[in-house]
Amino acid sequence: MSRILKRPMFRKGGEVMEGVMTGITPRKMYDEGSLNTADQGVVDNVRRKMNLIDVISGSGSSALGDPLTQFLLSTGQNLISGESAGGTKLQELAGATKAPLAQAIKSQQLKDLSKRKLATSLIAKSKMGGAEQAWKDYGQYSGMSKENFFREFGQKELFKKKTNPEDRRFQKERDISQDLGKYKDFLRNPEYNPLQKTRIVNVITELNKNPKLEAEVDISNPFISKDDYQKGTDMTTPDGEIRRVAIPDDKEDFEPNLKYFLVDMNAFFYYDAASNKLIEAK
Secondary structure, three states: OOOHHHOHHHHOOOOOOOHHHOOOOOOOOHHHOOOOHHHHHHHHHHHHHHHHHHHHHOOOOOHHHOHHHHHHHHHHHHHHHOOOOOOOHHHHHHHHHHHHHHHHHHHHHHHHHHHHHHHHHHHHHOOOOHHHHHHHHOHHHOOOOHHHHHHHHHHHHHHHHOOOHHHHHHHHHHHHHHHHOOOEOOOOOEOOOHHHHHHHHHHHHHHHHOHHHHHHEOOOOOEEOHHHEEEOOOEEOOOOOEEOEEEEOOHHHOOOOOEEEEHHHOEEEEEEOOOOEEEEOO
C-alpha cells in the first residue's frame, strides 16, 4: 500500500483529471457559493419566497417553536421536579436532559425536513433559469447561437403570457388559421386559400360573440365549400329584397331551417328543405 501511495498521481495534489479520471469534472462546491448566475437566481428566489411564507404564517415569531428553547425549558422542568434525583449531580443532569435532548433532535429533524420539502417544491415551480435550462436541454443542439436562442426563447415566453386582450384575440385567430391550413383535398392541396381562411376565422369570431347566431347554425357542418353546391337563380322576397340562392349537391348534408356559411359567397344561407335550396339569410 505504501508503494501505491508514492505514485505520481498521489503526489500531485489538487484535482487529478487524467487516466481513469479523464473527462470527469470536479464537483461543484455549492456550499462555498460557486453557483452560476441562473442557479443563484433560483436560490435567491426560493429564499425570498420561504421568508415570505414565514412572515405570513408567523413561523419563527414564537420562541417556543425553537427546538433549543424547548430543550432548555424541558430540562429545567425535569431538574426542578427531581426527575432523576437520587444519583450524583452528573447523573441527575444527564437524566434530566436525556428525554428533552431526544425530543429537541427529533423536532429539529422534522423542521429541517419540512423546510427541505418546501424548498424542493419552490425550486420545481420556479421559472427563473428557464432559458438556461432550455438551452441545456435542447437549445445547444438547435444550431443557433446562445444569444439568438435566448432572444427567441424570451419572445416566446412573453407571447405565451398574452396579458393583452388584443394579443389573446390575435393568437386565437392565428391558431384557428393554422388549424385550417391542415385541411387538404384528395390531391393533398390546401382546402382553403388565405382569403377563405380569413373569412372562416372572422365567422368563428362572430359566432363566439353571438350565441343567438350560433344557435341557428348547424355546428356539425357550418362551412360549405363551392364544390358542394351549384349557384342558383337569385330570388326576390315579398319585400323586394334580392336573395342569392344555391342548390346543394347532396341534401342529406343539410338540416331544415339551419344556417350554413358559404365560404366563397361570404354569407350565411339557411336551408329550405321543401325546395332543396340554400337561401341567403339577412
